Amino acid sequence: MNMAHSRTLWLALILALVATNQAAIDKDDGKFPGSNHNLTTSPSLDQHNVINLSLHTDLPAPPAAAASFDLTRTRRLRDALNVFDLALLAAKWGQVETDGGIATNCSRDMRSYLAGLSDAKMWAVKMDDASGHYTSGFFYGNNYWMGSLALCDAIDDGLTPAPSKDGNNGSSLDSAAAAAAPSGLPFAAAHTQAYSSVYNAPPPFVPGFYVIKMQLNETLPTQVLRTIYVGMCLPSSCSIADIGEMGARAHVELPSRDLRVLDIRVPTDKEFNIWADKTFCLLIVVSCIVMALICCGTLYEIYLRGKLKEALRRQDKEMMNNSETSSGIGCASSDYSDTMTAHDDPLKQSNRSHAHSESSNSLKQLDQLVLNLPPNDNDSGNGHHVDDPEHEHHHDHHHHRNGGGVGGNDTSTSDEHLEGHLHEPEKLSIYSELLLSFSAITNFNAICDRNVGADTIPCIHGLRAFSMAWVILGHTCIVVFKYSDNMEMRKEVEQNFFFQAITNGPFSVDTFFFISGFLISYIYFRTNAKGKLNKLSKGANEFTAGTAHFLGLVAYRFMRLTAPYLFVLGVVQVTMKYLATYSIFDPPTMDHITCPDYWWRNILYINTLFPVDEMCMLWSWYLANDTQFYMIGAIILIVGVRHFKLSAITTLVFLVLSWITTAVIAFTNNHRPNTDDPLALFDKIYDKPWTRLGPYLIGMAVGWILFRTNCKIRLPKLTVASAWFLAMLNLFVLVFGLYRADLSQFTAAAYSSLSHSAWALSLAWITIACSTGYGGYINSLLSAPCLYPFSRVTYCAYLVHPIVIRSMALNSDAPLHLGGDLMVVMFFGLTVASYFLSFVVSMSFEAPVVTMLKILSPSRKKRLA
Secondary structure (H helix, E strand, O other): OHHHHHHHHHHHHHHHHHHHHHHHHHHHOOOOHHHHHHHHHOHHHHHHHHHHHHHOOOOOOOOOOOOOOOOOOOOOHHHHOOOOOHHHHHHOHHHHHHHOOOOHHHHHHHHHHHHHHHOOOHHHHHHHHHOOOOOOOHHHOOOEEOOOHHHHHHHOOOOOOOOOOOOOOOOHHHHHHHHHOOOOOOOOHHHOOOOOOOOOOOOOOOEEEEEEEEEEEEOOOOOEEEEEEEEEEEEOOOOHHHHHHHHHHOOOOOOOEEEEEEEEEOHHHOOOOHHHOHHHHHHHHHHHHHHHHHHHHHHHHHHHHHHHHHHHHHHHHHHHHHOOOOOOOOOOOOOHHHHHHHHHOHHHHHHOOHHHHHHOHHHHHHHHHHHOOOOOOOOOOOOOOOOOHHHHHHHHHHHHHHHOOOOOOOOOOHHHHHHHHHOOOOEOOHHHHHHHOOOHHHHHHHHOOOOOOOOOOOHHHHHHHHHHHHHHHHHHHHHHHHOEOOOOHHHHHOOOHHHHHHHOOOHHHHHHHHHHHHHHHHHHHHHHHOOHHHHHOOOOOHHHHHHHHHHHHHHHHHHHHHHHHHHHHHHHHHHHHHHHHHOOOOOOOOHHHHHHHHHHHHHOOOHHHOOHHHOOOHHHHHHHHHHHHHHHHHHHHHHHOOOHHHHHHHHHHHHHHHHHHHHHHHHHOOOOOOOOOOOOOHHHHHOOHHHOHHHHHHHHHHHHHHHHHOOOOOOOHHHHHHHHHHHHHHHHHHHHOOOOOOOOHHHHHHHHHHHHHHHHHHHHHHHHHHHOOOOHHHHHHHOOHHHHHHHHOHHHHHHHHHHHHHHHHHOOOOOEOOOHHHHHHHHHHHHHHHHHHHHHHHHHHHHHHHHHHHHOOOOOOOOEO
16 A cells, blocks of 8 residues: 555656646747647657757856746847838828828728728738838848839739629629639639639729838948838829828837938839830831831842842853753753852852852852842941941942953853843842842841951951950949849959959950051051042042041941931930839939930930930940040041151050040049949049040051051061960959059059050050961951851940840849859840840841942942842
């Protein structure tokens, strides 16, 4: 009996101890009730906890009693960043209505919205879900708390009937239809079966999406000054003033926080009707006209090709019947298949044997004359010789000189004898030639031609193509960084050594300036040496002839560049108006405001002479500078034909003045290129012509050197190796040399002044080496034919690529999240899209204008058909 009583007592004590321990556990982990059972019933977990405790022997011993912490009175980051609290607004709503700061319609709809939230109605819950608020990543640069414009817009899709005012939902059929209707996310058509029992009623008003831009000045605990963006899904009947009034009441006033509303945008307001925009209508009309001309020109070329094929067939048939040299199987002396190959692609004939090219020479000339196909030494419409109209005139003269006398050569062959009476060429009218200039076949073949003109240095194509890709990469990073939710990642990435290649991307524009200066000088001197310029001003004195040359050069360039430029300018104005209205993000520039007022500055190429805040199409600064440099270069070249020393001294003076001016501006503004953003002094240093002139003048000097030496320079191997080493070292230092460098104010000013010209000096050696046989593998890379098409549309690619990048970013419903893989994919995707559009613009505006300028040249000769 005593033994049984003793056992019972021990059992009761054990149960009491277990219960006490369980109670302690429940008290300590009361906020995790779902895990209590596992903590007490899983022996493996108990053992695991014991092992963890034994491993952390250096930790302080836990207090005897379980400690608890009360954070309800602690100000946390989410409290400081709760800038639009609907719960707080609902609690004050009676006072808000009494004060009368809200319009009647907005007050009524807001009352319905708050009542719907209190009753947990689905449409109200979804509106609350579509509204933005602070989530995380504030210290990593998350300033966009945008919510979801798409969800807010989809809540009321206009498909679901609203309940009747008498409280009934209508007939049973209507109720069933309403229950199954896809009336907005998340209950879309794909989920109607899974949620068939849920009646997804529409809101009693049309929701609207508001983006509130606020300035947050917080001293505790964040100590930052930030501009944040909050997206709110609220009744669309509320005006911007109503939203501002509610925003002032929807947050707690804290002594450590200053919160001000800077701006409110309404993407769902649809205040911009694109079809009512005059610029958009004009673009549609122009596009339709150009498209019609392209179709007509292409069909006309196909018709002429058919005529030529028929003439060649009749010729071969006659040759088979009459030729005394035909073989025993009846084949003509000129093979028909080879003749048709010559028709399909006359440029390939340079690779055939010399004997066959002599026998079919007249046929190739006929093909070129009838169809305006590019001859072997022509590279028309490609954009790499846009700097000199006389270069175009040279090719035009050479074109007609070779083909002007079909069947009229002194050397007579049997083919020419037959051709003379089988196909009499007809002169095409000027209207026919102008129509053919819009042919998509001819323009596409000209852009994709694998040959270059006689007055073109092939490596220039590679320099231009790679520089354009560098520009697209830099602009992609600028836009993506601006519209990301982890903007502070940029500071982390900038510490990477290889990121200096993006930070110093502005050197790519110096490459363009160098190429432009090189081409105008090289082509002008070659054209003048052939006597083409003297024919245009025959009989005039020196001043009159020089003035005529200058006006001709400027007029040609203006017409050559302005057609695609003006079209893209209109596209930018309409696109930015649309994006500024419907995007949840602020546009990067105010093109939708500046373009309607200041577009004429762009057409006159003087927009860089005005403040950047008034500039339309910000990236067009390069075109303005390049045109201004072109005018300076044209004057220097015209004078230099007869007064070379004067031109050389003038060039040197301009170069030194550019260095001094840039140094003074950089020193005065304490510009530090090693730490400052490259665009920090955009309006003072970056876009001004007097700070960018150096590379252009160096390019002109290189063009003169290659002309004088006829691209034949002999150098010792040691000199070549040393020049290549110094050039590559210079490029490497300019791109990566500022990594973690500490420059004094004077050194920084000197770097800002001389770095652009130093970059051009390395390009000068690369161009000279590749043109004189010392380029090696680098010349093979830069002169690769696969780069020619991309180089020829560089001008249009430069015009359109920012539109592609901005449209991608501003059409997004949420900010981007930066990452290395994402950047790579975006860069290649945006590059492909930009070049696709550039091909379209080039074939529609650039190539036809170049051909028409050749046709309308005073020295042209009519083509034959």
